[in-house]
Amino acid sequence: MNDLAPLLTPEGRALLDSVRGTAPADELAVATRLRREHPAELVSAALGQARLRQRAVAKFGAEDAGRMFFTPNGVEQSTRASVATYRAERFRAMGVTSVADLCCGIGGDAIALARAGIRVLAVDRDPLTAAAARANADALGLADLIEVREADVTEVDTAGYDAVFVDPARRSVKRGRIFDPEAYSPPLSWAVQAALGAPHAALKVAPGIPHEAVPEEAEAEWISDGGDVKEAVLWFGGTPGAVRATLLPGPRTLPGRGLPDPEVRSVGRYLYEPDGAVIRAHLVAEVAEELDGGLIDPTIAYVTADALRETPYATAYEITDRLPFNVKKLKALLREREVGILTVKKRGSAVEPEELRRKALPKPQGTNAVTVFLTRVAGAPTMLVGAPARAVTGAGPS
Secondary structure, X not given: OOOOHHHHOHHHHHHHHHHOOOOHHHHHHHXXXXXXXXXXXHHHHHHHHHHHHHHHHHHHHHHHHOOOOOOHHHHHHOOXXXXXXXXXXXXXXXXXXXXXXXXXXXXXXXXXXXXXXXXXXXXXXXXXXXXXXXXXXXXOOOOOOEEEEEOOHHHOOOOOOOEEEEOOEOEEOOOEEOOOHHHOEOXXXXXXXXXXXXXXXXXXXXOOOOHHHOOOOOEEEEEEXXXXXXXXXXXXXXXXXXXXXXXXXXXXXXXXXXXXXXXXOOOOOEEEEEOHHHHHOOOHHHHHHHHOOEEOOOOOOOEEEOOOOOOOOEEEEEEEEEEEOOHHHHHHHHHHOOEEEEEEEEOOOOOOHHHHHHHHOOOOOOOEEEEEEEEEEOOEEEEEEEEEOOOOOOOOOO
């Protein structure tokens, strides 16, 4: 599929409506039937687009995904709607009324910005991707706020815009996922210079970016959605050097306060597993202080405490047993407790959870559920056995 134009015709749109929700197993029969009345290439394009729309539901929701147009890379690399909406609201709160969205992809961020009432210049150099962004702006009734331009972002004049947003490509066909920020397209160094030339800016980067690679002029924010870390954002025009972790839905935002590493203490009654964004942002100390807790090991991001406290930034487990790593002892304990559901988590262990689950619980014989943490306690390989304490919710800093 290298041209969206046929799908934007009345015939193409009618075909898209007719193949909506087609199951993969039914595609051949549907294609055979439709090719009797429509060009084969158009039928293939419609079925391909329907497949992409089904994949996009997880990011954009059924209503928007059912109207939008996608490319395979666009579905894979576009920002999840909830994250894009949160970022657009941050821009709006700064007083931003116009944004140059560089490397706009199929327009996910541009859509969120426009829905926040912000005028957008959306730029991408790939013709098909730019065509998808333009079609999406039109399909969602946002064409008056989104101007799509097919161009090299390094040649676009962003003067006159309140803010710049850059989402560099972090994947390549040959190399797959790119970890070196200077190998992004465009490189992070170029994006930083573009950001410094605007009143406000945000650069979307991989959540694994090293803290030492964050420019001193930027605020760094790590964002998770539903417990999964999605991205890091470098903000310019605000508080240089600030660090925060933001959890969606919510949002719940935990600001860094420059605390020293928490003390190491013996395992208490409760074990807290910090959200991934908190860990990536190096804010475990802030959570430990909130919980009056400490670490089980100086290199492991598990917090232990004697009291159960509500926090949106970590999940609490009540620990019932502490064992040295020994599969036979764990197997005997699970049999004694009549465990039928075993969840295995690990941090600081080379053992694969599925391998341990298979060996320790080969034949589930019960209805009880436990969670086993494969980790280190004071440097020693350890198994901590417990269960979720209860739903951990509550108001946090915002």
